[in-house]
Amino acid sequence: MINDWLFKGYNVQVKGNDIRVAQDVEEHLKWAKQQREISKAGRKDTGFKPFCNVPDSVALDIMDKYRINIHDPHIQPAEKKRFKQIIKSEYPHLMYY
Numbered sequence: 001m002i003n004d005w006l007f008k009g010y011n012v013q014v015k016g017n018d019i020r021v022a023q024d025v026e027e028h029l030k031w032a033k034q035q036r037e038i039s040k041a042g043r044k045d046t047g048f049k050p051f052c053n054v055p056d057s058v059a060l061d062i063m064d065k066y067r068i069n070i071h072d073p074h075i076q077p078a079e080k081k082r083f084k085q086i087i088k089s090e091y092p093h094l095m096y097y
Contacts, residue, residue: 035096
């Protein structure tokens with residue numbers, strides 16, 4: 001049984017052993033768009049360049065499809081590189097540049 005408090009704010013569908021989680025990502029998309037606009041306006045390069053905003057539902061989708069856990073503290077460089085490629089190709093509206 002899934003606890004209601006655990007997935008508050010998410011749309012959870014359970015069919016047997018299959019669990020699907022969806023969430024409203026509108027705020028994530030707005031934030032990413034704002035970051036792209038700041039970047040285009042000539043943000044000062046500080047050496048650190050975040051590249052995207054990852055909603056939980058997207059992180060879960062990528063973990064399910066590609067077996068890449070972006071929250072794993074021991075994630076390998078090749079997995080990070082593949083994750084960035086996935087974001088660029090499948091979720092470009094979450095990108096900051």
